[in-house]
Amino acid sequence: MTNKSLNxxxxxxxxxxxxxxxxxxxxxxxxKTPAFIVGGTQATVKTLTPEQVIQLGGQSVLVNAYxxxxxxxxxxxxAAGGIHKFMNFNHPIFSxxxxxxxxxxxxxxxxxxxxxxxxxxxxxxxxxxxxxxxxKVTDEGVHFRSHLDGSKLFMTPENSMEVQHKIAADIxxxxxxxxxxxxxxxxxxxAMNRTHAWAERCLICHNKxxxxxxxxxxxxQALYGVVQGAREEDFRKASATFFGQRDFDGYGIGGVFEPExxxxxxxxxxxxxxxxxxxxxxxxxxxxxxxxxxxxxGIDTFDCVAPTRQARNGALFTYDGRINIKNSGYAQYFTPxxxxxxxxxxxxxxxxxxRHLFMANETLGLTLASIHNERFVVRTVDSIRxxxxxxxxxxxxKRFLERYYGVDVAQKFLIA
Ligand SMILES: [Zn+2]
Numbered sequence: 001m002t003n004k005s006l007n008x009x010x011x012x013x014x015x016x017x018x019x020x021x022x023x024x025x026x027x028x029x030x031x032k033t034p035a036f037i038v039g040g041t042q043a044t045v046k047t048l049t050p051e052q053v054i055q056l057g058g059q060s061v062l063v064n065a066y067x068x069x070x071x072x073x074x075x076x077x078x079a080a081g082g083i084h085k086f087m088n089f090n091h092p093i094f095s096x097x098x099x100x101x102x103x104x105x106x107x108x109x110x111x112x113x114x115x116x117x118x119x120x121x122x123x124x125x126x127x128x129x130x131x132x133x134x135x136k137v138t139d140e141g142v143h144f145r146s147h148l149d150g151s152k153l154f155m156t157p158e159n160s161m162e163v164q165h166k167i168a169a170d171i172x173x174x175x176x177x178x179x180x181x182x183x184x185x186x187x188x189x190x191a192m193n194r195t196h197a198w199a200e201r202c203l204i205c206h207n208k209x210x211x212x213x214x215x216x217x218x219x220x221q222a223l224y225g226v227v228q229g230a231r232e233e234d235f236r237k238a239s240a241t242f243f244g245q246r247d248f249d250g251y252g253i254g255g256v257f258e259p260e261x262x263x264x265x266x267x268x269x270x271x272x273x274x275x276x277x278x279x280x281x282x283x284x285x286x287x288x289x290x291x292x293x294x295x296x297x298g299i300d301t302f303d304c305v306a307p308t309r310q311a312r313n314g315a316l317f318t319y320d321g322r323i324n325i326k327n328s329g330y331a332q333y334f335t336p337x338x339x340x341x342x343x344x345x346x347x348x349x350x351x352x353x354x355r356h357l358f359m360a361n362e363t364l365g366l367t368l369a370s371i372h373n374e375r376f377v378v379r380t381v382d383s384i385r386x387x388x389x390x391x392x393x394x395x396x397x398k399r400f401l402e403r404y405y406g407v408d409v410a411q412k413f414l415i416a
Pocket of ligand 1: 337338342343344345371372375
């Protein structure tokens with residue numbers, strides 16, 4: 001089968017490291033890598049218009065097949081002419097399979113899946129072993145209940161592919177089983193083997209669906225395999241070997257929760273994956289260390305909903321660390337959130353004004369805060385790309401992280 005759905009070229013490899021710059025080409029445009037892929041879970045980047053996403057430098061967004069399948073439905077997206085038309089974003093779009101959401105449902109049904117953040121994984125780990133979990137995994141697929149209305153659903157690798165092809169993003173993820181970071185080794189192995197078996201089924205189904213697109217004169221779509229294996233070195237290496245030997249367009253790396261894990265987990269995987277295919281670190285990008293370590297250990301793209309979620313809570317990035325804009329100390333602070341930030345918010349508004357909007361529950365506050373945080377992470381990854389191009393990556397990493405975290409805290413990311 002001819003599959004021109006995705007092309008990737010490494011442009012510059014930083015000598016003696018896994019860090020590189022590159023270019024991903026899709027039918028909806030190119031992505032210069034390393035890149036931050038903006039979180040667009042429900043076919044929207046929360047509180048922002050597509051024009052605002054483009055203006056802040058977003059090259060691509062990632063939507064979630066699980067959410068869209070439940071609401072408004074894959075059929076509706078297909079009838080609308082696909083996700084690009086539906087959300088009016090004529091640039092590359094990734095879709096996540098929903099494996100993470102199904103995993104989260106097992107633990108956080110009542111809190112809503114947004115409640116599962118990296119910081120609550122302790123609770124999450126307990127819940128996966130509890131009888132109250134609402135997702136049941138079998139070799140065939142996953143039985144779960146909708147977080148919207150509690151209806152019973154069954155997701156298989158095949159219907160994940162069918163759903164994702166109807167949504168029609170440029171790049172899909174295989175349906176995988178994510179395990180709790182604290183799961184038993186025995187269970188991690190079982191889940192990894194199931195993820196591999198599901199990936200084979202995803203690939204067969206995906207190729208069949210692409211043949212149908214091509215027969216209709218439509219562009220084909222790309223599929224990434226998703227490497228799992230938790231924190232177990234032998235499993236990660238086995239998973240990377242499995243995926244590297246198969247004809248995926250690129251690779252997602254799932255199940256990484258903290259930046260401290262990257263120098264081991266991500267390195268094990270990227271030392272094995274083929275160098276000529278792109279690698280996406282799923283769900284990581286809540287703080288600058290994620291990007292510097294991810295890129296250093298061979299990641300090309302990142303996605304994370306944390307920057308906009310934090311923005312909506314008033315937690316804003318600055319080059320000197322994160323601030324909470326609701327703090328009373330900013331009431332008369334008539335300078336930008338960050339004087340060095342080039343975003344629309346910082347060019348036009350003060351901390352005092354953004355704080356006022358938060359205190360008055362004005363929705364513009366959410367938009368201005370989201371523009372700022374998204375610009376901060378997009379620009380951080382862009383500047384990392386430039387530092388690889390001009391050979392200053394390690395100096396830049398040290399300077400950035402020491403300023404952001406303070407010299408002491410930054411050490412743990414610098415020795416890595
Ligand atoms: Zn800004």
